[in-house]
Amino acid sequence: MKILVAVKQVAALDEDFEIRANEKDVDEDFLLYDLNEWDDFSLEEAMKIKESGTTEVEVVVVSVGPDRVDESLRKCLAKGADRAIRVWDDSIEGSDAIAIGRILAAVAKKEAPDMIFAGVQSSDQAYASTGISTAAYLNWPHAAVVADLQYQAGNKSAVVRRELEGGLLQEVEINCPAVLTIQLGINKPRYASLRGIKQAAAKPIEEVTLSDIGLSGADVGAGNSMSHVRRMYIPAKGRAEMIEGTIAEQAAKLIQIMNEFKGV
Amino acid sequence: MDNSKEITRVLFENFQPQAIHLFYAIGYLAIAVFIYGVYVQIRKYRRGKPDGSWNELFHRFVDMVKTMATHRTLVRRDKSAGRAHGLIFLGFVLLFIGTSTITLEYDILEPLFGVKFWYGNFYLLFSLVLDLAGLGLIAGLIYMMYRRKWLHLPKLDYKRVDRQEGDIDFDRSEYRREDWAFLWSFILIGITGFILEATRLVWLNDRPEVWDYRMWSPVGALLAQIMQTLGMASESAGAFRPYLWWFHGLLSLTFIACIPYTKIKHIFTAATSLMFKDQLAGRRLPKVPDDQKTAGYKTITDLTWKNLLHLDACTKCGRCQEACPANAVGAPLSPRDVILSLREFANHALSAKELPKEAELDIHGKDVGQVFMETLWSCRTCLACVEICPVAVEHVPIIVQMRRNLVEAGEMEPLLEKTLQTIHKTGNSFGESKRKRAAWAKELPFEIKDARKEPVDVLWFVGDYASFDPRNQKVTQSFAKLMHHAGVNFGLLFEAELNAGNDVRRVGEEGLYELLASSNIGTLQACDFASIVTTDPHSFNTIRNEYPDFGGKFEIEHYTTLVKRLIETGQVKLKKKLDYRVTFHDPCHLGRYNKGYDAPREVIKLLGCELVEMARNRDNSFCCGAGGGRIWIPDPVGIEKPSANRMKEAGQIEGLQVFVVSCPKDLTMFEDALKTSGFEGQFVVRELIELIDECIEYEVWEDTAVTA
Numbered sequence: 001m002k003i004l005v006a007v008k009q010v011a012a013l014d015e016d017f018e019i020r021a022n023e024k025d026v027d028e029d030f031l032l033y034d035l036n037e038w039d040d041f042s043l044e045e046a047m048k049i050k051e052s053g054t055t056e057v058e059v060v061v062v063s064v065g066p067d068r069v070d071e072s073l074r075k076c077l078a079k080g081a082d083r084a085i086r087v088w089d090d091s092i093e094g095s096d097a098i099a100i101g102r103i104l105a106a107v108a109k110k111e112a113p114d115m116i117f118a119g120v121q122s123s124d125q126a127y128a129s130t131g132i133s134t135a136a137y138l139n140w141p142h143a144a145v146v147a148d149l150q151y152q153a154g155n156k157s158a159v160v161r162r163e164l165e166g167g168l169l170q171e172v173e174i175n176c177p178a179v180l181t182i183q184l185g186i187n188k189p190r191y192a193s194l195r196g197i198k199q200a201a202a203k204p205i206e207e208v209t210l211s212d213i214g215l216s217g218a219d220v221g222a223g224n225s226m227s228h229v230r231r232m233y234i235p236a237k238g239r240a241e242m243i244e245g246t247i248a249e250q251a252a253k254l255i256q257i258m259n260e261f262k263g264v
Numbered sequence: 265m266d267n268s269k270e271i272t273r274v275l276f277e278n279f280q281p282q283a284i285h286l287f288y289a290i291g292y293l294a295i296a297v298f299i300y301g302v303y304v305q306i307r308k309y310r311r312g313k314p315d316g317s318w319n320e321l322f323h324r325f326v327d328m329v330k331t332m333a334t335h336r337t338l339v340r341r342d343k344s345a346g347r348a349h350g351l352i353f354l355g356f357v358l359l360f361i362g363t364s365t366i367t368l369e370y371d372i373l374e375p376l377f378g379v380k381f382w383y384g385n386f387y388l389l390f391s392l393v394l395d396l397a398g399l400g401l402i403a404g405l406i407y408m409m410y411r412r413k414w415l416h417l418p419k420l421d422y423k424r425v426d427r428q429e430g431d432i433d434f435d436r437s438e439y440r441r442e443d444w445a446f447l448w449s450f451i452l453i454g455i456t457g458f459i460l461e462a463t464r465l466v467w468l469n470d471r472p473e474v475w476d477y478r479m480w481s482p483v484g485a486l487l488a489q490i491m492q493t494l495g496m497a498s499e500s501a502g503a504f505r506p507y508l509w510w511f512h513g514l515l516s517l518t519f520i521a522c523i524p525y526t527k528i529k530h531i532f533t534a535a536t537s538l539m540f541k542d543q544l545a546g547r548r549l550p551k552v553p554d555d556q557k558t559a560g561y562k563t564i565t566d567l568t569w570k571n572l573l574h575l576d577a578c579t580k581c582g583r584c585q586e587a588c589p590a591n592a593v594g595a596p597l598s599p600r601d602v603i604l605s606l607r608e609f610a611n612h613a614l615s616a617k618e619l620p621k622e623a624e625l626d627i628h629g630k631d632v633g634q635v636f637m638e639t640l641w642s643c644r645t646c647l648a649c650v651e652i653c654p655v656a657v658e659h660v661p662i663i664v665q666m667r668r669n670l671v672e673a674g675e676m677e678p679l680l681e682k683t684l685q686t687i688h689k690t691g692n693s694f695g696e697s698k699r700k701r702a703a704w705a706k707e708l709p710f711e712i713k714d715a716r717k718e719p720v721d722v723l724w725f726v727g728d729y730a731s732f733d734p735r736n737q738k739v740t741q742s743f744a745k746l747m748h749h750a751g752v753n754f755g756l757l758f759e760a761e762l763n764a765g766n767d768v769r770r771v772g773e774e775g776l777y778e779l780l781a782s783s784n785i786g787t788l789q790a791c792d793f794a795s796i797v798t799t800d801p802h803s804f805n806t807i808r809n810e811y812p813d814f815g816g817k818f819e820i821e822h823y824t825t826l827v828k829r830l831i832e833t834g835q836v837k838l839k840k841k842l843d844y845r846v847t848f849h850d851p852c853h854l855g856r857y858n859k860g861y862d863a864p865r866e867v868i869k870l871l872g873c874e875l876v877e878m879a880r881n882r883d884n885s886f887c888c889g890a891g892g893g894r895i896w897i898p899d900p901v902g903i904e905k906p907s908a909n910r911m912k913e914a915g916q917i918e919g920l921q922v923f924v925v926s927c928p929k930d931l932t933m934f935e936d937a938l939k940t941s942g943f944e945g946q947f948v949v950r951e952l953i954e955l956i957d958e959c960i961e962y963e964v965w966e967d968t969a970v971t972a
Contacts, residue, residue, distance in 0.1 A: 015696075015699070016697075190674045191684075191685075196775070
């Protein structure tokens with residue numbers, strides 16, 4: 001029994017950031033990297049299955065990204081994941097969520113897991129489609145925005161509750177293997193102590209190239225993606241002002257502002 | 265006096281040889297029981313982990329003897345109990361030496377070498393000293409009985425704050441019974457000793473070598489007089505004596521046999537505990553050995569032998585509980601109960617021949633002898649308990665070691681967990697960008713040097729609260745102005761400074777502490793400076809006492825000593841005097857942790873303020889409640905906060921104008937408590953730096969500030 005957990009190292013913005021010269025992204029100097037918040041929950045869900053049943057469960061985390069991603073993978077190992085896989089090749093740079101799904105599906109074909117968990121979305125790019133595209137490339141069933149999971153290692157199917165709009169829940173029975181995208185709040189993620197993270201450094205992180213999973217540069221990268229970032233920018237701020245003073249003063253101020261807008 | 269050999273005391277006179285043999289047999293049995301008990305105890309301690317406290321053994325021994333001889337630690341904050349214990353201690357020691365002297369002559373020197381010395385003048389003096397010793401012993405014991413029975417001291421109530429009424433270990437009544445059994449058996453030994461002496465005098469009143477010298481045992485002589493007046497004759501005294509003799513003898517031997525099994529063992533455990541006292545206990549927490557897989561204490565065998573010995577040294581005096589700020593506000597923590605729980609656990613689990621299974625050694629949980637998570641998280645690591653413990657029990661290191669295990673298991677408040685993750689990510693507890701660490705300096709009319717780029721005399725380690733908290737930033741700016749005004753060549757680490765880690769370590773997140781400490785040490789070592797100054801007592805403590813364990817040895821001082829020197833040497837000129845009536849709150853990490861009691865007080869006086877002390881001051885200062893990471897854990901609603909408790913204490917000072925602190929966290933805690941406890945408008949909370957600031961006229965800068 002094996003669960004593959006797809007995780008991502010996301011970027012958070014430092015205060016007072018700047019946009020790169022090519023206007024496609026934020027300047028790397030102003031980015032702080034950490035594990036995607038949703039992934040804490042999907043890993044925890046996998047760990048719960050591993051720890052609750054009598055069946056032996058192997059939890060494998062996989063991520064697509066450069067060297068720096070090892071730090072986040074180590075955090076997953078510290079929380080109890082058995083193995084970590086990192087796929088990278090410089091040609092992957094610029095891939096969209098669909099291309100990443102293609103890579104993850106290729107890893108899944110090689111690993112042959114019984115379940116794949118991914119976060120609903122990443123906090124930086126928010127495509128919310130990597131997990132779904134992985135399912136599509138595998139031709140597996142999928143359930144998105146899973147807020148509750150009833151599944152035991154070895155089961156042929158799982159019952160999931162999906163979070164819909166307006167406080168609705170939809171209960172779905174899904175055949176396994178399946179891809180589930182896990183929603184925040186489904187469980188309480190455990191704390192990875194720094195000593196745990198340090199000790200996890202002893203566990204190996206398997207570095208996988210495209211050819212290892214039967215792909216090539218022609219399957220990934222910006223050129224082989226279905227969407228492209230054209231521009232990233234900070235929109236001009238709207239103006240708002242609190243008008244203070246007595247009623248009469250407020251009215252006078254209001255008239256003055258209106259006149260300014262009219263250009264009187 | 266008379267030095268003739270006849271003047272001595274009869275031993276075994278009129279005893280049948282069988283009776284003497286029986287007595288010796290019982291004596292040896294008692295010693296055997298005693299030795300076995302000692303063996304079991306030592307076996308128990310040896311089941312703990314090693315501890316490196318064997319250095320400077322002679323020095324430690326001398327210190328221990330001094331502490332015991334002066335009863336220094338026992339008279340602190342409880343003079344009467346300390347003195348009464350002194351009498352019991354002295355009486356017991358003298359009586360023990362006396363009995364040993366008799367054994368030395370009667371059982372060793374005389375039969376082997378024919379040497380006798382226990383007669384004549386020596387005997388008479390011996391007699392007098394022992395009579396006084398016995399009197400002291402009984403007087404001390406009577407006071408202790410009176411204290412237990414009639415003084416109703418809360419600290420002698422063993423009812424627990426961490427257990428409910430009805431739990432089997434709620435009131436620990438067996439301890440109360442043991443206390444009384446101890447007091448009664450001890451006092452009976454003393455009383456029967458005197459009656460026995462008096463009976464002997466009455467019995468032998470026709471022997472001049474006995475009767476004529478009776479005044480050398482005055483208590484016995486007085487009692488003999490009373491017995492005779494009541495009509496006791498020599499014969500009846502002679503007939504009564506053997507019964508009393510056996511009673512006294514058997515009671516004494518039982519007492520000796522019981523030592524290793526009962527509270528009497530503190531004779532040895534307390535002394536040894538004092539001898540192995542760690543002067544830096546709690547100030548410098550233990551490192552986790554590199555080869556150790558798990559951090560902290562999970563099982564009773566994770567404790568070191570020294571910890572196990574400390575558990576046995578506790579005499580339940582309750583001074584720790586009395587001093588504990590968490591206990592004072594009703595949190596489920598009494599340092600004594602933690603120690604006693606673990607002691608009971610150790611006695612239960614480690615006294616048998618075989619060790620129980622690993623699972624039965626877990627000290628965390630809700631069972632008898634286990635320590636609750638809530639109890640451990642209630643601790644503020646203020647060291648009040650360690651400070652006052654008369655027998656050098658080190659509670660805080662044990663509590664932190666247990667917390668390390670909780671942290672590994674993720675058993676903590678969600679908010680604390682979040683803060684630890686934030687510190688890991690950003691290097692500060694405010695979750696602010698590293699770049700913003702020195703943002704407060706931008707508003708100053710002068711540039712502060714970057715110590716990473718140019719050599720400075722003084723490196724200022726600012727700390728999180730002083731850097732990021734808006735209220736504290738004002739103080740930080742004032743201190744910068746003061747240093748600039750005094751012409752101190754100083755600099756900062758700017759964004760390279762990380763949280764010093766003091767509180768992270770006291771929370772029990774050792775891995776994160778190691779990361780912060782080694783990063784700061786690396787940064788500091790790359791800079792060229794003579795010494796470090798900080799306004800934050802927490803950073804001060806860990807850099808001073810704990811960084812050396814990680815290879816970072818630096819000169820560091822708290823700003824109070826630096827400012828005092830600057831004022832005294834005239835580098836800082838006070839343009840006016842203040843006439844405030846103030847009180848001073850000793851920050852735990854400056855006062856108790858590092859004995860920095862005097863400098864802030866002297867500065868306050870140099871400013872011209874009238875200093876009125878609160879009842880709890882200096883080493884008994886009352887924690888603001890923020891220590892040990894508690895500043896990141898919300899206090900439970902409905903119970904008083906330690907800071908509010910402190911405000912009430914300050915509020916009792918008539919005409920108080922300023923409550924002076926010298927710690928950024930104190931400023932935050934007490935300004936908050938001032939509002940919530942209803943003293944707002946009566947007095948204000950101020951950092952000492954702000955008072956100094958009032959006395960310096962920064963004319964030059966005001967000009968530059970305007971033009972800038």
